[in-house]
């Protein structure tokens with residue numbers, strides 16, 4: 331992927347750029363809003379990572395609003411030291427597709443970037459059935475089957491599985507699950523997500539020997555064949 | 556003769572006026588000097604100084620008492636600031652110190668790359684802890700400032716509570732606890748949905764954390780009518796409670812439980828930073844409600860009450876249905 335990274339803090343910028351290059355992406359860097367805006371308007375990117383606060387008058391929100399006004403729909407992920415719920419809402423209103431607060435772990439950022447790009451591709455064709463290996467779910471009848479065998483899930487377990495299946499092959503972080511499945515936007519203080527995932531495993535993995543839900547150390551989970 | 560009397564009268568009048576004026580002046584000077592002595596002492600750092608009260612019940616005493624009350628309040632606020640800054644200094648320093656020690660120790664003594672990496676990961680997680688504490692403190696301050704009231708909306712509290720309960724139920728069961736919900740079908744409510752959910756989440760988190768296995772955690776909510784007026788309207792309040800059968804708290808600890816960073820002695824070995832109930836209280840106050848803690852013998856009963864406007868009355872708000880498991 332071709333990624334534009336606009337971030338004034340050198341340490342953070344190098345940290346992100348290094349990580350993304352290592353996973354095979356092409357990263358274009360800008361250290362102030364002016365350069366960032368001109369790169370964003372003149373070139374094509376698969377995704378833009380924008381620091382919300384930038385020195386020199388042109389901040390992240392300004393760049394974002396300018397792009398959207400020009401009809402540019404490149405997915406934008408905002409980075410911000412403002413953890414406030416209202417700030418997040420303001421960022422999303424201005425046209426951001428996701429919002430990550432500093433400090434963050436690289437795995438969180440990467441997982442969200444991938445989810446964004448994937449979402450952009452998938453939006454074209456609405457799906458009614460999701461399949462990973464011998465596991466399949468029907469989004470209309472809410473039925474779940476593995477190796478032809480029917481599995482009973484609680485509504486919330488179904489939503490958790492659906493979320494994992496929509497992101498199959500990608501790392502999904504605990505925060506993403508909290509927000510995406512429970513619409514909960516705070517630090518839950520305990521390992522709530524781990525408990526729910528372990529219950530889901532009991533139903534969809536344990537009876538079948540070969541696990542589909544994998545734990546990714548220091549990052550989260552991944553559903554994969 | 557008449558002029559003589561008149562003359563005397565005039566003289567007396569002048570004397571009285573001058574004397575009275577002088578007396579009042581002296582009195583005022585006395586008060587002002589007393590105020591000035593007290594404020595000077597306070598400016599020099601003696602916060603315990605107060606205005607002398609004569610016990611004569613006059614205007615002078617009234618001023619002295621008012622000033623003393625103001626000074627008492629300032630002292631209490633200053634004490635609060637001092638406690639919070641001490642706590643911040645201690646509670647933020649501890650994880651930072653730990654992270655620092657781990658990094659330095661690894662830099663000096665680690666013999667393998669794996670050891671180095673492990674130390675660095677530990678340090679990063681300690682720093683995450685610092686961030687979490689910061690975030691909680693900022694959120695409490697922001698809520699206390701009342702700024703979030705602009706996000707209030709009308710919503711049904713029941714699905715919001717079910718969502719949080721669903722989230723924590725699995726954790727409770729993992730701890731071997733039974734969960735019961737007493738919720739009506741609908742509870743129309745005006746407030747901040749996400750904030751209210753977080754308050755309930757914090758109470759459930761505590762109930763689970765401070766309960767040994769085999770207890771029951773109960774979440775209930777209902778609308779109570781607390782009084783009726785002659786015009787047919789009535790005072791109504793939301794009554795929401797989380798009860799557990801865990802270790803409970805003594806009276807003294809309950810009184811301090813919602814202070815920032817307060818943790819009872821028995822809580823030392825459970826994870827947490829003592830900001831959960833401070834946040835709950837701030838959120839409840841934002842909704843003009845109250846947080847009460849009481850003993851549940853055994854365990855704790857945490858209750859949130861919020862006064863409700865009269866017009867939100869609906870028919871389906873009674874918690875009459877039988878308890879069903881989470």
Ligand SMILES: Nc1ncnc2c1ncn2[C@@H]1O[C@H](COP(=O)(O)OP(=O)(O)O)[C@@H](O)[C@H]1O
Pocket residue numbers: 757761762765799801802803804812813817818819820821822826827828829830831832833854855
């Ligand atoms: N349900 C409960 N049972 C027993 N003690 C409790 C309960 N809830 C809170 N406490 C006490 O009050 C303290 C403060 O609670 P809280 O502010 O949530 O902090 P934390 O959960 O981080 O310890 C706890 O440390 C504990 O001592």
Ligand SMILES: [Mg+2]
Pocket residue numbers: 757760761827830831832
């Ligand atoms: Mg707590």
